């Protein structure tokens with residue numbers, strides 16, 4: 049027998065935050081109904097009934113009150129998307145999106161509905177949602193569940209299924225095929241056959257989705273326990289090629305299964321996992337990386353990290369403390385721990401990893417600012433005049449300390465700097 053609705057109700061009642069119930073009570077006192085919908089309900093059933101290791105994150109509410117009726121009921125309300133019926137209610141340190149029951153019409157840009165219209169039945173609101181598992185509502189007053197598309201059964205069977213005709217739903221919003229793949233990874237579920245088969249015919253629509261939305265889905269998938277579930281679908285059904293044409297354009301250097309295993313086995317750090325994917329999927333990582341990163345519109349910070357990690361894979365040829373210090377210095381202290389994790393996940397020799405970890409902790413200088421002497425000290429001591437030679441001299445000192453870290457002492461460095469400056473003249 050399938051999962052009973054009573055069990056689902058009990059699980060949601062147990063896991064729903066009291067703040068959500070309080071928001072619903074305020075709405076109820078003003079004569080409005082309220083439902084918990086979307087990811088919170090889905091995750092509560094997964095965790096509470098199906099023993100899954102998920103923590104319900106954000107709880108969204110649906111209500112029959114209009115945004116302008118919701119606003120005055122709470123002290124702090126952000127008008128997130130009044131036109132689309134959404135306000136954010138801040139209550140006791142938490143924030144909840146409260147959205148008026150609505151339907152959608154026309155999606156001529158392939159992402160946002162041309163118009164939304166408010167409806168009075170929760171079932172109609174659920175019908176605009178993407179997947180059955182995301183289209184379950186919990187009535188916060190009656191404590192009943194509305195599940196018109198069989199979302200509970202799909203949760204139990206581990207199936208992501210579009211609400212209605214998948215091809216039509218993908219045409220409305222071109223992001224949905226990617227969301228399907230992302231949920232498959234995040235929830236560790238399979239795509240229903242028709243929901244998957246409709247992906248390839250929707251690629252043109254998908255190609256018009258903004259890269260920011262795509263990137264957000266990639267990152268959610270990359271944080272999940274099993275990102276390969278998502279990227280396997282993206283690769284096999286063409287979504288990956290739309291976003292990053294260079295990725296897997298040529299046969300990879302390794303069997304694809306090994307690449308997926310490495311991706312899943314890596315720590316759930318999205319940027320580092322992305323670096324793995326790009327390193328494995330680009331035939332000339334260092335050459336093709338800039339264009340691929342441009343396409344993904346990564347933040348500067350994330351971009352630098354990916355570039356730094358990929359570069360980190362040129363490991364020192366010989367295993368000496370000096371070579372390892374140079375390698376660490378080239379990464380920089382901030383990135384070095386991540387570079388070491390990356391190298392480890394890519395199977396770098398244990399001897400290198402051990403030595404590099406020791407050196408990183410040892411406090412040997414890895415940058416000129418970590419030297420026991422500064423440019424100003426050199427100028428004050430009249431070793432060198434202000435100008436570009438100061439920096440060059442500091443780098444020579446740093447280079448010296450890679451081989452002789454015991455010389456990182458103000459007096460010794462000063463003496464050494466004098467010698468170097470003299471030799472240069």
Ligand code: ATP
Pocket residue numbers: 085086087088105106108176177178179182183221223224227268
């Ligand atoms: P998570 O927050 O874990 O990523 P979620 O299901 O909460 O998952 P959100 O993107 O926060 O996902 O959206 C909340 C709900 O809004 C979804 O559960 C779904 O019902 C609906 N929804 C979100 N995006 C879409 C979309 N592109 N098309 C249709 N319905 C959507």
Ligand code: MG
Pocket residue numbers: 086087106
């Ligand atoms: Mg959510």
